[in-house]
Amino acid sequence: MTYLMRFLPILTWGRTYDRETATSDLIAAVIVTIMLIPQSLAYALLAGLPPEVGLYASILPLVAYTIFGTSRALAVGPVAVVSLMTASAVGEFAQQGTAEYLGAAIALAFISGIMLMAMGFFRLGFLANLLSHPVISGFITASGLLIASSQLKHIIGISASGHNLYDILTSIGSNLGNTNLITLVIGLTATGFLFWVRKGLKKQLLGIGVKPFLADILTKSGPIAAVFVTTAVAAVFDLASRDVRLVGDIPSGLPLPHIPSFDSALWLQLAPAALLISVIGFVESVSVAQTLAAKKRQRIVPDQELIGLGASNIASAISGGYPVTGGFSRSVVNFDAGAATPAAGAFTAVGIAVATLFFTPLLSHLPQATLAATIIIAVLSLVDLGAIKRTYAYSKSDFTAMAATIIVTLFLGVEQGVVTGVAFSIALYLYRSSRPHMAIVGVVPGTEHFRNVDRHKVATGSRVLTLRVDESLFFANSRYLEDRIYALVAERPEIEHIVLMCPAVNSIDASALESLEEINHRLSDSGVDFHLSEVKGPVMDRLQRTDFVAHLSGKVFLSQYDALCELDPLTAHISESHTPKKAARSDIWDGPEI
Amino acid sequence: MTYLMRFLPILTWGRTYDRETATSDLIAAVIVTIMLIPQSLAYALLAGLPPEVGLYASILPLVAYTIFGTSRALAVGPVAVVSLMTASAVGEFAQQGTAEYLGAAIALAFISGIMLMAMGFFRLGFLANLLSHPVISGFITASGLLIASSQLKHIIGISASGHNLYDILTSIGSNLGNTNLITLVIGLTATGFLFWVRKGLKKQLLGIGVKPFLADILTKSGPIAAVFVTTAVAAVFDLASRDVRLVGDIPSGLPLPHIPSFDSALWLQLAPAALLISVIGFVESVSVAQTLAAKKRQRIVPDQELIGLGASNIASAISGGYPVTGGFSRSVVNFDAGAATPAAGAFTAVGIAVATLFFTPLLSHLPQATLAATIIIAVLSLVDLGAIKRTYAYSKSDFTAMAATIIVTLFLGVEQGVVTGVAFSIALYLYRSSRPHMAIVGVVPGTEHFRNVDRHKVATGSRVLTLRVDESLFFANSRYLEDRIYALVAERPEIEHIVLMCPAVNSIDASALESLEEINHRLSDSGVDFHLSEVKGPVMDRLQRTDFVAHLSGKVFLSQYDALCELDPLTAHISESHTPKKAARSDIWDGPEI
Incomplete structure (x- = not known):
């Protein structure tokens, strides 16, 4: 029984679950659902996948985490950095928009899930320690910049491509002549609006006497408001005929159970990327979960978290989704809204399922520029230039590893960036220890x-x-x-x-x-x-x-x-x-x- | 001036060089020359190269080391492990016996020389520290077993191939039917004789009252005696007509200055192997040099040793030789025979040059079985099973790295073996430090x-x-x-x-x-x-x-x-x-x- 309880944390908290806890969890779930819908669509777009895949990745994975996870506040689903890494990994094998591309993304989630589970069973969580803080911080900052620049094309309304900063920016530069002015207006307005919501709205609401909790919810609803308004504008003025790119028809209905591809050649090719995605996703997720758990003197079990995230990714794959992990902003929202147990995640899953069933037809007129705006505003908070300065002041050798990670990530690629960072950290550490005082x-x-x-x-x-x-x-x-x-x-x-x-x-x-x-x-x-x-x-x-x-x-x-x-x-x-x-x-x- | 003296140690010891020192150096040089001739031929055979290449690698490299090296007793030249690594690296690009094979081996020496020099100038000698003792010890033991098994075919008088233990042994097994009995008799006799010389002769000589110094020289002359006797037997009985493989015609005369190939594709392909050969050669050489220097309270400068070995390898390449390093047994002989300065190396070079000029025609009837016997006896001293036991008793994690190195070296290849060992050492070290007490x-x-x-x-x-x-x-x-x-x-x-x-x-x-x-x-x-x-x-x-x-x-x-x-x-x-x-x-x- 104790053995089973180790692998099924739900057996521990589930036994004392009562109506009061359920109410807290339900309220948190409603708020997270509202936040997750535009985010899921946006990150699917970032990963180069059809928008519904983002929704699929926000249903079953949450249920799996509810059963296997140890954090009481972590909200699992598509996140920015993992979406970027998925686009980079899958983009090497298939063209965006093809069935092969989708199949590879699903297989990536499945392989990553198996790797995470295996790491959990064999207690290999310490592998994540090889990613030093400066390397992670540099990688996340560089990824944020890459993601933001990759979304510019949607704001301007042009086609552009590239997996590194130089390619992306030159591709945008050479296509600037095709700018779609209506898209640009929508994109800039949405970006400006979301920036104001994030930076100024809460203070203003508090200033006019709105209660903090409500002010918080209104602030977090910014993206969904932008989605509603721009969708309505696009529908009323038939912007599709003006060449404004819209999300288009999203198949409604729940995902069908899906058997991921077992093509061994594909698996071998995807394995390195899957390993990096697993480790990066795990590190991001665990650090969020630990921060939130500490606030209530709760504990998370890192090795069991591997199993929880592994189960989530396998659940994502068999329901046609792509790699997921614990997200920072949504977990904080979940926590602040009062989520008391992982059941909040299951309730959120129900919310997203309902939205997928009934509301997707409403989203066909949603401009892609709006989603790009939500992504840009979300990822700019990942960019932490202060950390670069602090690291430089504290330790030149840590700074060297960080700088190498940032430069390689921006100009060569995300996988190369992570690997370079790890190699630099280890090499510099060994160099320092090789000349002891x-x-x-x-x-x-x-x-x-x-x-x-x-x-x-x-x-x-x-x-x-x-x-x-x-x-x-x-x-x-x-x-x-x-x-x-x-x-x-x-x-x-x-x-x-x-x-x-x-x-x-x-x-x-x-x-x-x-x-x-x-x-x-x-x-x-x-x-x-x-x-x-x-x-x-x-x-x-x-x-x-x-x-x-x-x-x-x-x-x-x-x-x-x-x-x-x-x-x-x-x-x-x-x-x-x-x-x-x-x-x-x-x-x-x-x-x-x- | 001090700067120049740092890079040219000869300026330091050369200023006090006198007649007495010269006499000591000359005596040592004669003894080492006698020992080096069969060794050079044998190791060239092991590397899959014509025998004269081994002699070429024993002339100019010694002069270069005399100028740039810091050890007063180190004897540079072809060694067993580096010869094996050369065969393994070059064997991937060309067939033994072709001009491409020889060209690649020469290029390998040149690249390795440049790498060693660069490591010396940038003081990167600490990189060698990544090779832990158990990994080196395991690698040398495995290499010794590999080399011995690869020479069995010459003892038996058959053709066989393979770069790992399994391939070599199965290849020998399937060709056993073609055993040449005369070759087998010569091979077993030579092996038995050399084994007896190494293990029992010295004690018996001392027992009958021979002075230790003379007993030592007689013992070290075993290989040259075996060469003389078997060559004479092969010549008198015309064993070539009985299908006994002989060394054959060795071009006499000194090597012509040679410009190594600058094919950039070849360089890129050889670079990883050259790096491993450089590091392994450096580690072997420095540990010998340090052992000998300590006996006289002398110092060697590891970063300058890199420059010395780098110069030796470049000298080897431009005189048509292959990768060289400081050898253990010949350095000990050099030291015991009284070598007082690196000048002994230059005198040895003159000795080998004289032999190359005048004695090579005498060696055309030398049976390959004899050379194989000298190799087998020489490398069996590299196999240190006691070290495996001691490491197991002292530290399970060091033993794990050692076992991985041995298994991969024996069954996958020498380069893979070294890389695996380094990766294991680092991973296990980080794992241990990741859970501090x-x-x-x-x-x-x-x-x-x-x-x-x-x-x-x-x-x-x-x-x-x-x-x-x-x-x-x-x-x-x-x-x-x-x-x-x-x-x-x-x-x-x-x-x-x-x-x-x-x-x-x-x-x-x-x-x-x-x-x-x-x-x-x-x-x-x-x-x-x-x-x-x-x-x-x-x-x-x-x-x-x-x-x-x-x-x-x-x-x-x-x-x-x-x-x-x-x-x-x-x-x-x-x-x-x-x-x-x-x-x-x-x-x-x-x-x-x-």
Whole structure:
């Protein structure tokens, strides 16, 4: 039962579900439904898919997440970045508007669903950790800019193409002559209206005494209002005859159960993109879910979230939808509107299903420019230039990874951007760890403390050299340690003892062990004894499973002071006024470097 | 001048070169020359190249290393593993025995030389650190097995092919019927003889009173003796007419200056293999050079070694040779024979040049089986099964990377093997660091020390929770930290303060900073204050460049004891007999875990 409860969180919250909770969930569901309808249509357009596919992706996936998800506020469905990635991945195999294109998008959702589920069962959620914050932030910013620029053509009313910023902008530039003025007016008006709704409306409503909750709902209804008004205008003035592009006929009725394509060649080709979409979608979704859960001291279980999102994507695929994940803005709306359990998602699904059944004929006159306007306003909030500045100020190496991600995403492609970012983060991390901070230390006279000789007035003897390493030892830095020690010995012919002080060494891997053995061996060859001091318990346990300590030319000392007392008592007792201080307090913050 | 001296180490040692040093170098050069002649022929055979190419690769490269290298004992030339990698890389583009094959091998040396030089100029030697010891050890062992099995066909006197163990063995199996019995007798005799020379001869010679130095030389001369005897037998009995494969005519005379192919398509195709060969060759060479340098308290400069090896490979290419690097056995012989400066290498080059000019006609009757026997005996010393066992005992994750390297090298290919090993090492390292050791700690009553609550009798209050992290915080573990903290808070509704104790945190990257900000923000949302304690100086400096500390709901405490005194004075002073002990000594080794 506990095992089942782990995989079916609904069994936990479902048992205490009551009328009051249901009311909260229902209210939240109505608000999210109103918000989701234009969003679903718009993101389907962004993914290059027929508008109804966006609606399909907002029904069954929500039900699946209700059963398998652990977040009480997450709203699943099509989102901007994943839609862009879908367009980029599927666009390589098929032409937009063809059955192959739709089939590949559906297959992508299915493969992504299976991958997410597998990652959940095998608890591989940690893979998402490879995406560092600066890389994600840079990727989302670049995606936002790409998405916004890709929608410009709908605002201007021209045809344009391209999957990177340069292609998109040159394609728009060369087609500017075909601008459809009526479309442009609708597009600019809708964009301006939505921008005002987002930025100024709430404050004005609060100013005239509207209650915050209502002001919030009115603000979030901006897109649906824009949809209503522009659809009505397009219908009344028959704008289709003026070459204004409209959404056109949307098949009404619920999606039929759909068996995704099992073409193994297609699967293999889509697999890399599906993996990236899964991981990016998971990271985005989990960070939203965690933010919302923390506000109520609730917990989400990342590995179970993988299963929830996997089930949602499989549900999306078998109902003719495309890849989905937890969206930021709708989840916040859901949370603010009072959603108390994942049941709110199921209620939203019912709302979208009703809309799909009965309201789609009303949307055939909806101008694509209106949808493009909702997308542009939505994604501009993803663009976070401040994060770029902050990262630059904090860490140049993080900034390098971020800049590489942004540039490659904008000018080469979204998948390449993510991969570049991950590769840069790992490479830079390994580079940093490959040159750990090391300091030659001496004893602070009259104490048992040891400090960097370059920074403090300390005593050292000429026969004993103590080197403190401030990093775990592993393959990427073990040779650097060897180099440093050999260099020190080569420079100082009078040395008889080298002590490696290890208070910050949390682990020693097999490469580092071999390097220590080499150091021991080579120092012996040149007549120098090799000692360790202040080795941590778990590290020592592991060393004792080998013959390293038996072969060590020197000793392993409990404390560095013990080492000095034995190897060089004169230096150890250099001051007669021997008054040891407490170490814990003074060991930190005594300068830029300790 | 110093700049020039950095790039031309010969300017340093050359200024004090005297007659005595020259004598030592000359003696060493004679011994190494005798050893290098059969080795060069054999490794050329292994690389699928005409035998003279092995000799060419043993002349100019040695002169180049003499000028640019920093090791005083390293002997450069063809080596087994690099020869195998050359055969594998070039075999993909051309048939053995064709001009294209030879041209590609020469181009490979040239590209590898340029890469090594570039890595040296840009000080990229640290890239070699990505090859962990277990991966290199596994790769060398697997290569040794592959090489030995690939030579079996020469011992048996059949044709066989294949680049992985399975293909090689099945190919041999299906051709066993064509065994040439005379070849088999020569091959087995030579192998048995060389095995006896290597394992038993030296001891027997010492037993009958031969001086160690002479015994050593006689032992190292085993291969040249086998070459002489089998060549004589083949010539006298005209074994060529009995279908025994001989080396055949070797063009005598020095190599003509050669301009390597500049076909950009070929370069692009060879580049990945050239990179792997460069890195593997560099790692092998540097570890030999370091071992020998340490014995005399000398230094080698890894980044300058890259330039030395790069120059050697370019020299090899322009004299019609193939990729070279520093070899283990010949360098040890060189060192033991008394080589005092890199000039010994130049003298060896003269020796090989003389042999190439005058002795090659004598070698036309040399049976290939003899060369195969020298290769087999030489590479079996590379196979280190003990290292596999030791690695398994010390670290399962290192063993996993090693096993993957061995299996992929044996059954898929050498390049794939190296790449797999590197990928596994990095992935496993990131996985380990992604779940750092963390402990909830409490105060040891009556002291200012803090210990893991699960291991020690310590005091904790219910309102303050202290978590100690034993690892630097970075992108791969920052989300894990978030998860842990949210879980702790969700389990303990009574908590008001969380203190993160950071004595082992050597750095905090931008991802981890963002996670700390998130933690601070979310804990605030749920009414919990977030504090830090014992933050190291350099880490604190960096944090102070951001607004993190300003936004922190809690404080940054110098010591954990300060934190407890302020947040929970009752627990801090739980024992009346307050007698603080010194920390440095007792902080370590008080159990399997601190």
